[in-house]
Amino acid sequence: MEKYYEKELLEELHDIQETYGFISEEDILRISEKRDIPKAHLYGVISFYSMFHLKPTGKYIIKVCDSVSCSLNHSADIVKVIKEHLGIGENETTRDKKFSLEVVECLGHCDEGPVMIINDTYYTHLTTNKVVQILDNLD
Amino acid sequence: MEKIFLKSDLGKSFEDYEFSGLKNSLKMEQTQVIDKIKDSVLKGRGGAGFPAGIKWETAYHVEDDIKFVVCNADEGEPGTFKDRFLMENLPYKVIEGIVICGYAIGSKYGYIYIRGEYTQAIKIIRKTIQKMYERNILGNNILGTDFSFDIKLVRGAGAYVCGDETSLINSIEGERGMSRIKPPLPVFEGLYGKPTVVNNVETLSAAAEIMKYDYNPYLQLGTEKSKGTKLVSISGDVYKPGVYEVEFGKMTVKEIVNELAGGVKGSGLGFVIPGGISTEVLTENEWDVPYTYEDLFKIGTNIGSGGMIVVSKDRNYLEIIKNVSDFFRDETCGTCFPCREGNKNINKMVSEIYERGYPMKKEIEIISDIKNAVSLAARCGFGEASVNLILSILENFYAKKVK
Ligand SMILES: Cc1cc2nc3c(=O)[nH]c(=O)nc-3n(C[C@H](O)[C@H](O)[C@H](O)COP(=O)(O)O)c2cc1C
Ligand code: SF4
Numbered sequence: 001m002e003k004y005y006e007k008e009l010l011e012e013l014h015d016i017q018e019t020y021g022f023i024s025e026e027d028i029l030r031i032s033e034k035r036d037i038p039k040a041h042l043y044g045v046i047s048f049y050s051m052f053h054l055k056p057t058g059k060y061i062i063k064v065c066d067s068v069s070c071s072l073n074h075s076a077d078i079v080k081v082i083k084e085h086l087g088i089g090e091n092e093t094t095r096d097k098k099f100s101l102e103v104v105e106c107l108g109h110c111d112e113g114p115v116m117i118i119n120d121t122y123y124t125h126l127t128t129n130k131v132v133q134i135l136d137n138l139d
Numbered sequence: 140m141e142k143i144f145l146k147s148d149l150g151k152s153f154e155d156y157e158f159s160g161l162k163n164s165l166k167m168e169q170t171q172v173i174d175k176i177k178d179s180v181l182k183g184r185g186g187a188g189f190p191a192g193i194k195w196e197t198a199y200h201v202e203d204d205i206k207f208v209v210c211n212a213d214e215g216e217p218g219t220f221k222d223r224f225l226m227e228n229l230p231y232k233v234i235e236g237i238v239i240c241g242y243a244i245g246s247k248y249g250y251i252y253i254r255g256e257y258t259q260a261i262k263i264i265r266k267t268i269q270k271m272y273e274r275n276i277l278g279n280n281i282l283g284t285d286f287s288f289d290i291k292l293v294r295g296a297g298a299y300v301c302g303d304e305t306s307l308i309n310s311i312e313g314e315r316g317m318s319r320i321k322p323p324l325p326v327f328e329g330l331y332g333k334p335t336v337v338n339n340v341e342t343l344s345a346a347a348e349i350m351k352y353d354y355n356p357y358l359q360l361g362t363e364k365s366k367g368t369k370l371v372s373i374s375g376d377v378y379k380p381g382v383y384e385v386e387f388g389k390m391t392v393k394e395i396v397n398e399l400a401g402g403v404k405g406s407g408l409g410f411v412i413p414g415g416i417s418t419e420v421l422t423e424n425e426w427d428v429p430y431t432y433e434d435l436f437k438i439g440t441n442i443g444s445g446g447m448i449v450v451s452k453d454r455n456y457l458e459i460i461k462n463v464s465d466f467f468r469d470e471t472c473g474t475c476f477p478c479r480e481g482n483k484n485i486n487k488m489v490s491e492i493y494e495r496g497y498p499m500k501k502e503i504e505i506i507s508d509i510k511n512a513v514s515l516a517a518r519c520g521f522g523e524a525s526v527n528l529i530l531s532i533l534e535n536f537y538a539k540k541v542k
């Protein structure tokens with residue numbers, strides 16, 4: 001079962017996304033040739049998954065949960081304060097390429113809301129003050 | 140009171156964990172393991188509730204050199220975090236369950252598909268797999284037997300619909316996470332066209348726990364139709380949100396909320412969403428219902444994923460409907476026209492209702508009609524269940540009061 005011992009496409013895309021912050025045209029060309037998958041098909045796959053980006057993102061990708069339980073815990077205030085503090089909207093990146101903001105569905109920490117992840121790190125029990133502090137402390 | 144069964148090894152280190160469930164299984168015939176899981180009437184804990192033993196038995200009888208076990212760790216249903224709890228706190232038990240299933244059905248290849256956002260669980264599971272290889276609980280000739288089994292971890296990439304088993308299979312294959320037409324069921328033709336058992340994290344962990352005992356512990360837990368225990372993740376307007384283990388039939392939803400989760404915050408109960416945002420709400424008149432599959436089903440709702448969200452009567456229910464409707468509009472995979480367009484249309488109406496502050500009778504009727512159309516045409520459970528919660532709130536709290 002040689003297929004089983006190959007790296008899955010999703011894993012390969014994750015590794016590129018993690019290293020470079022996005023999946024470039026050259027990456028796609030390379031994967032397309034290596035795996036013998038049409039480029040258009042790869043684009044279709046990549047764009048289906050919200051964690052993959054075709055354009056460069058900020059050094060820090062902020063994802064704030066906006067699903068029911070967090071919304072009951074006022075996640076809207078958290079989103080608002082991040083937007084104001086960074087001067088960007090949803091799915092936008094700051095001009096210095098430091099931060100991108102995404103509003104996402106349940107992050108599985110509903111008992112500790114409101115919640116966000118920045119890259120690999122979870123931040124729970126957020127308050128508007130705490131969020132500003134967290135952002136200011138990232139370099 | 141919480142019933143500690145699945146949680147029983149909480150706090151135990153990897154080094155101290157004995158893998159007795161796996162050791163016992165390896166001493167038994169494959170069919171004996173399957174029979175024990177069948178007798179336990181362990182139902183799938185991912186939401187659909189299909190008996191795990193029957194799925195295993197079917198896969199066992201399909202003849203093929205290559206079979207797969209896939210652990211569904213794509214947990215994305217809002218309000219649900221029990222699989223994350225298991226992966227972070229009892230990772231060895233999760234993997235043990237996958238290996239046991241592999242042994243029982245005659246598979247050598249396992250996958251665990253974890254949603255990409257679960258960065259901590261991913262790290263922990265990755266490390267656990269590595270250590271299990273080192274202890275020869277994975278790999279060739281496991282614990283000196285003839286049985287060999289490998290496991291790979293695949294990360295999801297931010298698509299809720301990939302939690303559906305056929306979408307998840309497509310996703311592992313490197314495709315868009317769109318569902319497949321059933322039949323064929325994955326146990327006959329799943330991953331790479333091969334017989335595949337897809338089970339939820341909690342289902343597999345429970346199987347591992349059941350195999351730990353010489354007798355069948357599930358026969359002494361729960362009711363006739365709902366055996367064993369269930370992890371309930373509670374959030375929303377309660378004082379002590381968290382993951383609690385409940386023995387079926389021993390507590391009502393009301394007792395779970397009041398005694399385990401510390402009671403409702405604010406000026407009283409509005410409603411409880413019992414099992415994720417695809418399940419119908421329970422009002423104050425209904426929540427004194429025993430927590431079992433059959434009792435919740437009888438009053439028109441569902442255990443679902445076990446993601447319980449409590450909402451106090453101080454909340455604007457229309458804001459919640461709007462939030463839920465946004466979710467279904469954004470997360471549909473779009474294959475079935477009625478699911479895609481229906482959820483979009485409902486979202487438009489719900490937004491207007493939210494702005495206005497109340498619904499019209501006509502709108503509730505239209506939403507109910509769309510619900511029927513979407514359920515009938517849906518290829519997967521997403522479409523079937525997408526309107527349940529929205530309609531149940533409108534019917535319970537508004538239908539009688541509006542024109
Ligand atoms: C849209 C959708 C999302 C789903 N998400 C999950 C999920 O996150 N985890 C899960 O175990 N099952 C999920 N399911 C159910 C799976 O299709 C499948 O029934 C389950 O993984 C089987 O395992 P079980 O029998 O052990 O529950 C989902 C189903 C649908 C239709
Ligand atoms: S019911 Fe909805 S989510 Fe499921 S396959 Fe059809 S369009 Fe996709």
Ligand code: FES
Pocket residue numbers: 065066067068069070071105106107108109110111113115217218219
């Ligand atoms: S609702 Fe926000 S983490 Fe689940």
